Amino acid sequence: MLFPKRTRQISAAIGIILCLFSLVSLGYFSIYRQEFSQSVIFIIFESNAAEASEYIAQYFVWWMIPAAFIYIAGACFLWRRIRPLRLSRRSAWSLVALIMLVLFVYPNYRQLRHLEFSTAVAAEIIEKRMEPAVPWQIIFGYTQYRKQLAGMRTLLDQNNTIPPLDKLKDTNAGLPATLVLVIGESTNRQHMSLYGYARATTPRLDALRKELAVFTQVVAPRPYTIETLQQVLTFADQENPDLYLTRPSLMNMMKQAGYKTFWITNQQTMTKRNTMLTNFSQQMDEQIYLNNSRAQNSREYDSNVFVPFNKILLNDPAERKFIVVHLLGTHMKYDYRYPPEYEVFKNRIGLPDWVTDDQVPVINSYDNAVLFNDFVVSSLIGAMASSQVNGFLVYFSDHGEDVFDSPGHAILGRNESKPTPPMYTVPFIVWSSEKWRATHPHNFAGQLGRRYGTSHFIHTWADLAGISFDGFDPGKSLVGKDFKERPLLVGDPGSQKMLIDLRTLMPDKQ
Numbered sequence: 001m002l003f004p005k006r007t008r009q010i011s012a013a014i015g016i017i018l019c020l021f022s023l024v025s026l027g028y029f030s031i032y033r034q035e036f037s038q039s040v041i042f043i044i045f046e047s048n049a050a051e052a053s054e055y056i057a058q059y060f061v062w063w064m065i066p067a068a069f070i071y072i073a074g075a076c077f078l079w080r081r082i083r084p085l086r087l088s089r090r091s092a093w094s095l096v097a098l099i100m101l102v103l104f105v106y107p108n109y110r111q112l113r114h115l116e117f118s119t120a121v122a123a124e125i126i127e128k129r130m131e132p133a134v135p136w137q138i139i140f141g142y143t144q145y146r147k148q149l150a151g152m153r154t155l156l157d158q159n160n161t162i163p164p165l166d167k168l169k170d171t172n173a174g175l176p177a178t179l180v181l182v183i184g185e186s187t188n189r190q191h192m193s194l195y196g197y198a199r200a201t202t203p204r205l206d207a208l209r210k211e212l213a214v215f216t217q218v219v220a221p222r223p224y225t226i227e228t229l230q231q232v233l234t235f236a237d238q239e240n241p242d243l244y245l246t247r248p249s250l251m252n253m254m255k256q257a258g259y260k261t262f263w264i265t266n267q268q269t270m271t272k273r274n275t276m277l278t279n280f281s282q283q284m285d286e287q288i289y290l291n292n293s294r295a296q297n298s299r300e301y302d303s304n305v306f307v308p309f310n311k312i313l314l315n316d317p318a319e320r321k322f323i324v325v326h327l328l329g330t331h332m333k334y335d336y337r338y339p340p341e342y343e344v345f346k347n348r349i350g351l352p353d354w355v356t357d358d359q360v361p362v363i364n365s366y367d368n369a370v371l372f373n374d375f376v377v378s379s380l381i382g383a384m385a386s387s388q389v390n391g392f393l394v395y396f397s398d399h400g401e402d403v404f405d406s407p408g409h410a411i412l413g414r415n416e417s418k419p420t421p422p423m424y425t426v427p428f429i430v431w432s433s434e435k436w437r438a439t440h441p442h443n444f445a446g447q448l449g450r451r452y453g454t455s456h457f458i459h460t461w462a463d464l465a466g467i468s469f470d471g472f473d474p475g476k477s478l479v480g481k482d483f484k485e486r487p488l489l490v491g492d493p494g495s496q497k498m499l500i501d502l503r504t505l506m507p508d509k510q
């Protein structure tokens with residue numbers, strides 16, 4: 001519009017850039033069926049050249065070459081047909097101004113209307129809108145990767161300066177053992193038949209029930225993944241939220257005890273929110289990142305974890321292994337969490353009367369996600385059982401989710417400023433292998449109803465693993481004989497006075 005005489009040259013320059021960059025994303029998409037994202041860049045830099053070429057060789061198919069040529073030919077054909085848009089100088093400039101308004105001002109309309117404009121927020125909003133398109137996909141992907149990497153490195157460096165646990169003792173020292181921690185996502189126990197839900201959403205765990213210790217009164221400290229795991233996997237808790245900065249993490253502890261440590265995750269890797277999680281995973285010896293999607297709403301089923309899990313279980317020569325499996329569980333959007341064959345709950349059958357017609361599909365998709373999660377967790381237990389390792393597996397969800405469950409039946413999701421019990425009540429189960437049970441007889445029966453917050457989980461884990469050290473508090477172990485019930489504090493620990501004891505919101509049996 002502005003330079004009609006240069007139409008050809010300008011469109012050629014833009015076209016070459018778009019074509020080259022989109023070829024990269026197109027190639028990535030045809031191999032992985034995923035959008036290109038900063039996580040991909042992270043994975044590329046994390047893996048060595050041999051691994052990378054192995055991956056490409058595994059997925060490369062001959063038709064990709066002619067497909068790329070056809071793609072380029074299409075672009076050339078379109079370019080040859082391009083004609084200048086002949087407008088008067090004035091209309092051309094007005095049109096340019098209008099386009100600028102739509103692209104850059106309109107997205108910030110909310111900000112401008114409330115008269116609180118911040119360039120940082122504006123830049124972020126625009127970046128978010130540009131991100132899915134080439135060449136920004138790769139350019140922003142790279143800058144975000146650099147930013148998040150720097151953030152993660154700072155956290156890791158900080159972790160490296162923390163002195164190890166004092167006087168660590170391990171009653172199983174030197175013995176072969178495989179200890180597995182499966183962290184679920186957004187699964188509220190009220191929707192599991194294992195916990196009495198009317199629909200059979202956990203048939204496989206129900207069948208395993210005799211082998212499981214099913215704890216019925218465990219809650220998460222906070223309703224968000226990062227915030228909750230920052231306490232669950234460290235010594236930080238609601239009263240001392242910053243201890244993760246000065247005391248070793250669960251991952252550090254297991255390494256110190258001589259375990260080879262593995263982190264398998266089906267959660268997104270490099271997103272702005274996940275820097276803390278990636279830092280946790282990097283504290284381990286090996287990491288397997290299975291989800292490089294840019295969007296959270298993408299189909300990455302948790303069954304992704306089976307192959308690497310079995311490989312570590314069966315093929316890794318280490319005698320002592322500690323494996324963390326981080327699932328996507330039943331995270332919103334629920335229908336993305338299970339394959340079509342798990343779409344079992346399709347109508348009102350089994351739902352209480354208060355459910356309104358427009359709530360039915362949401363609850364159904366949540367229950368289907370719980371059903372698939374049951375398949376995933378029970379399969380991990382099954383893999384451990386058939387490998388005949390000596391060890392145990394603990395499964396709990398990072399936090400719950402209110403799926404119209406709390407009184408009033410109008411709340412969907414999680415909100416720390418308006419807490420309801422379903423946002424915090426989580427499943428918590430322990431399974432031990434035959435060999436482990438033979439050498440570690442433990443009667444959980446009298447402990448299953450203990451009211452417990454997962455913010456003290458590190459003490460429970462240490463207790464189960466037979467590890468003690470200076471600072472180990474047996475009163476904070478869910479499975480300890482000296483267990484002491486404490487308030488189940490929930491809320492943002494940034495304002496201590498606002499913390500509430502969830503027990504005040506919970507009826508005795510929930």
Ligand SMILES: [Zn+2]
Nearest residue numbers: 186224225398
């Ligand atoms: Zn979560």
